[in-house]
Amino acid sequence: xRTEFVYPNLIKFLLLSFILVVPFLLRFINTKLxxxxxxxxxxxxxxxxxxxxxxxxxxxxxxxxxxISGTRKKLDPEKFVHPxxxxxxxxxxxxxxxxxxxxxxxxxxxxxQIKVQDSLFFSAAQVEQTQIWFQTKLQxxxxxxxxxxxxxxxxxxxxxxxxxxxxxxxNETIVRLY
Amino acid sequence: xxxxxxxxxxxxxxxxxxxxxxCNCDPSGLAYVRILSGIFFLAVYPPRWQWIGEIPDSLFxxxxxxxxxxxxxxxxxxxxxxxxxxxxxxxxxxxLGYRTRISALLAALLYILNLNxxxxxxxxxxxxxxxxxxxxxxxxxxxxxxxxxxxxxxxxKIERLSLSFFGVCIAFGMFSAGFAKFIWxxxxxxxxxxxxxxxYPNYYMYCKQDLLAxxxxxxxxxSIEIAEYMVVFLEISGMIWIVVSERTWKYWLFxxxxxxxxxxxxxxxxxxxxxxxxxxxxxxPIGRVKLSWRKRTKQMLLYxxxxxxxxxxxxxxxxxxVGKVLLDFQGISIYGPLLLWGTMISVSFVLLFRHQxxxxxxx
Numbered sequence: 001x002r003t004e005f006v007y008p009n010l011i012k013f014l015l016l017s018f019i020l021v022v023p024f025l026l027r028f029i030n031t032k033l034x035x036x037x038x039x040x041x042x043x044x045x046x047x048x049x050x051x052x053x054x055x056x057x058x059x060x061x062x063x064x065x066x067x068i069s070g071t072r073k074k075l076d077p078e079k080f081v082h083p084x085x086x087x088x089x090x091x092x093x094x095x096x097x098x099x100x101x102x103x104x105x106x107x108x109x110x111x112x113q114i115k116v117q118d119s120l121f122f123s124a125a126q127v128e129q130t131q132i133w134f135q136t137k138l139q140x141x142x143x144x145x146x147x148x149x150x151x152x153x154x155x156x157x158x159x160x161x162x163x164x165x166x167x168x169x170x171n172e173t174i175v176r177l178y
Numbered sequence: 179x180x181x182x183x184x185x186x187x188x189x190x191x192x193x194x195x196x197x198x199x200x201c202n203c204d205p206s207g208l209a210y211v212r213i214l215s216g217i218f219f220l221a222v223y224p225p226r227w228q229w230i231g232e233i234p235d236s237l238f239x240x241x242x243x244x245x246x247x248x249x250x251x252x253x254x255x256x257x258x259x260x261x262x263x264x265x266x267x268x269x270x271x272x273x274l275g276y277r278t279r280i281s282a283l284l285a286a287l288l289y290i291l292n293l294n295x296x297x298x299x300x301x302x303x304x305x306x307x308x309x310x311x312x313x314x315x316x317x318x319x320x321x322x323x324x325x326x327x328x329x330x331x332x333x334x335k336i337e338r339l340s341l342s343f344f345g346v347c348i349a350f351g352m353f354s355a356g357f358a359k360f361i362w363x364x365x366x367x368x369x370x371x372x373x374x375x376x377x378y379p380n381y382y383m384y385c386k387q388d389l390l391a392x393x394x395x396x397x398x399x400x401s402i403e404i405a406e407y408m409v410v411f412l413e414i415s416g417m418i419w420i421v422v423s424e425r426t427w428k429y430w431l432f433x434x435x436x437x438x439x440x441x442x443x444x445x446x447x448x449x450x451x452x453x454x455x456x457x458x459x460x461x462x463p464i465g466r467v468k469l470s471w472r473k474r475t476k477q478m479l480l481y482x483x484x485x486x487x488x489x490x491x492x493x494x495x496x497x498x499x500v501g502k503v504l505l506d507f508q509g510i511s512i513y514g515p516l517l518l519w520g521t522m523i524s525v526s527f528v529l530l531f532r533h534q535x536x537x538x539x540x541x
Contacts, residue, residue, distance in 0.1 A: 007183055009190035016343075020350045026243070027354075034302055036244040037290050041351045042304045045358035048375040050368065050399055057379050083229035084237075084299055091300030098236035105242060122236040126251075130234035157378055162395055164382055 032107045054165065055157040060090050063151055064143030075148065080137050093150055098122070098130045099175060131177045138177075147176045193421055198338045200420050200427040201345035203458065205319050205337075207465030209275070211458055212282075212320035215311060216273025218454045219285075221490045221507050222518075223308055225265035227292040228501045231255030240298040245291075252295060261288050263498045270491050272315070275325025279316050286312035307351060307455045314344035314458065341458075345427065348455060349416030352434070356413025363406050368399050372406050376445055386446035388512045394444055412437055431456045432526050439519040448515035453522050460526040467529070 023038035034040065048055055062075040078086040095103045101122050108115040135145035152171040157164055203211075219225075230252050240246035268285035272278055289309035297303060315321075317340035321329035363372040377394055380386040394402075412433055419430040435456060442448045497504050507514060 007187045009194055010183065010187050012194065013190050016346065020347070024350075024354050024357075028357075033243060034241060036241045036246075036294055036297060036302050037306055037309075039306055039310065039347045039351050039354070040304060041355035043355050043358040044376060045362045045372060046375040047362055047365075047370045047372045048378070050371050050374065055378065057383060059383060083232060085296075088299040088301055092237065092239075095239060095300065098234060098238075101236075103236075103239070105239070107242065118242065120239065120250075126235045130236045133234045155383060157382060159378075162382075 030107055030109055032105075050159070053158065053160050055159055057155045057157060058170075059153045059155050059167070060093055061151045061153060062089075063149040064138055064141060065147075067139075067142050067144050072149070073143065075138075075141055075143065079141060080134075082137075096150075096173075096175060097134065099127060099134075099177070101127050135177050146178055147174050149174055194342070196421045196423075197342045197345060200422070200424045201341040201459065202338070202424060203318075203341055203462035204465045206323055207462035208315070208318055208320040208458075209322070209324040210464050211454075211461050212275070212278065212315055213273055213324065214457065214461065215315060215454050216269050217487050217490060218457075219269045219308070219312075220266070220273070220494050222453075223305070223451055224494050224497070225262050225269070225285075225289065225292070226497070226503065227258045227262050227296070228255060228498075230292075230295050231258045238298050239300050240294065241302055244294050244297075246294040246298055252298070258292070259498070259501070261292055264288060265292075266494050266498050270495075272312070272321075273487060273491070275321050276327045277329070278321025278325060279329045282312045282316035282321075286310070286316065305451050307348065308451050310344065310347055311455050311458060314340050316340075344458065345420050346417075348431075349420045352413045352416045356410055359406075359410045360414055363410050368403055371399070371402060373402055373409075380445050380447075388446050389516070390443040391446060409437065428459060428526075428530055431460055432523070432530060435460070435519060435523050435526060439516070439523060442515050442519060446512065448519075450515045450518055453518045456526075457522065460522070460529065463529045464525075 020039055023035040023040060026033040026035055027038075027040055062077055062080055063072050064075050065071070066073045077089045081089045081092070092098070101124060103120045103122070105118040105120065106115065107118075134148070138145040138148060150173045151169055153167045154170050155164055155167040231254060233252055235251040238250070238252050265285050265288040268281040268288070271281035272285065286309040289312070290306075293303075293305065293309070317332070318337045319329070319331055319334075322331050359372060377391075381391055381394070412430075416430055419426040434452070438449045438452060493505055
C-alpha cells in the first residue's frame with residue numbers, strides 16, 4: 001500500500017510546536033523544569049507597588065573574617081567564585097557552594113501537588129577539593145580560610161526619597177571549610 | 179474529519195508561505211553577514227570553556243532537563259581545550275568561507291554542548307540564539323559566495339526553510355519573554371510597576387548607574403507605565419509581524435534593536451549577542467547596495483577590516499593555547515554594547531528606509 005505525505009504543513013507545525021511550545025510550557029509550570037537547549041528568553045515579569053513608601057528587596061552577601069584585624073568584612077563575590085561568572089554566585093547559595101556530599105534538588109508544582117526530589121552525590125575527595133578551592137579564595141581576599149558567612153538580607157528602599165534606608169539580616173549561615 | 183485536516187493544512191500552507199516570504203534574505207548579503215558573524219563571535223562571544231576544567235566537581239549542578247544531567251562531573255580540561263580549539267577554528271573558517279557549512283554546524287553544536295556545562299551552576303542563561311544563528315547559516319548558501327572554498331549550492335527551498343525556522347525562533351523567543359509580562363504588567367494600574375522592579379535593585383543595590391540610568395527617577399510614572407505596555411506589545415507581537423509581510427517583520431526587528439539599546443541605556447543590560455541574531459535579516463540587504471565610493475577607499479576599508487579580523491583571530495587562538503583571557507571586548511567598557519547597537523540601528527535604518535527603493539527595483 002502506497003502512503004502519501006498528505007499534510008506536510010501540519011506535520012511541520014506540530015514539530016515546531018513540540019520544539020518551541022513544550023519547553024515554554026514546562027518553564028511556565030516551574031522554572032526548575034526549564035529544558036536546555038530550548039528557544040526561551042528571560043522573562044523577568046516581577047512588579048512592585050509604586051504607592052508603598054518602603055520597598056523590600058532580598059539580597060545575599062558573603063562575609064569573611066579579616067586575617068589581620070579579626071573583623072568581619074564583605075567578600076568580593078566576583079573574586080570568590082572566579083573563574084565562574086559572578087552572576088551565578090547567588091544560585092550556588094541553595095546548595096551551599098557544593099560543600100555537602102549529598103545535594104538535594106527539588107521541583108514542586110503546587111497546583112498539581114507534585115513534589116519531585118533528586119539528589120546529587122559527591123565523594124569525600126570531591127568535597128575536600130571544593131573546600132581547598134574556597135580556602136584559596138578566602139586567602140586571596142586576606143581572610144581566615146576556615147569559614148565564611150552567607151548572609152541573607154532584606155534591604156529597605158525608601159521610594160519617596162530614592163535611597164536605601166536600612167537593611168536587616170534575615171538569616172546567616174556559617175560555612176565551615178575545616 | 180478529513181475536511182477539517184484539509185482546511186487546517188490549507189491555512190498552515192498560507193501561513194508558512196507568508197513566513198517564507200517575510201524571512202527572505204539576499205544570498206550575496208548573507209555572505210557578508212556570514213563574515214560579520216564570524217568576526218562578531220570571535221570578538222564578542224568567543225568560545226571560552228577551559229576555565230570549567232578548574233572548577234571543583236561538587237559545584238556541578240546541571241539543569242535537570244539537560245544532557246549534562248546524564249554525567250556526574252565537569253568534563254576534563256583536555257576535552258574543553260579540544261572543543262574550544264575546534265570551535266575557534268570553525269569560526270575562523272566561517273569567516274574565511276572555508277567549508278562554511280560544516281564549520282558553522284560544528285561551531286553551533288560545540289557551543290550548545292559546552293554552554294550546558296557553563297549553565298551547571300544553578301542557572302540557565304539565555305544565549306541560545308547565538309548557536310541557532312550558526313545553525314541557520316549552515317543551512318543557507320552563505321558559504322557559496324565571498325568564500326575561500328565555496329560550499330556546494332543547496333536547494334533554495336532548504337535555505338528558505340532554515341531562515342523561516344530562524345525567524346520563527348526569534349519571534350517565539352521574544353514571545354516567551356513577553357508572555358509573563360503580558361499577564362503581570364498589563365494591569366492598567368499606575369500603582370504598580372514592572373520596570374521599576376528591575377530598575378531600583380539594579381541602580382541602588384547593584385550600582386548599575388551608567389549612561390542614562392540616573393535620568394529614570396525624573397520620568398513620570400504614567401510614561402513608564404506606557405513604556406511597559408509598549409514593551410509587552412513589542413515582545414509578544416513578533417509572531418504576528420512575521421506573517422504579515424517582510425517589511426513589518428524587519429520593522430519589528432528594528433524596533434527590537436531600539437528596545438535593546440534603551441534597556442542598555444536605562445538598566446545597563448546589554449543583550450549584545452542579539453546584534454548578530456537580528457543582523458541576519460536586517461543586514462542581508464547590504465549585498466544589493468551599490469556604493470559609489472572610489473575603488474581606493476573600498477580597498478583601504480577592506481585592508482582595515484581584514485587587519486582587524488586577522489588580529490582578532492590570532493588573539494583568540496593565543497587565548498586557546500595560553501588558556502587565559504587576554505582581551506575581553508565585552509568587559510572593556512559600558513560603551514562597547516552602545517557602539518554595537520548604535521551601529522546596528524544606523525546601518526539598519528539606512529538599509530530599511532533609504533535603500534528600500536533600490537531594493538524594490540532590484541527585486
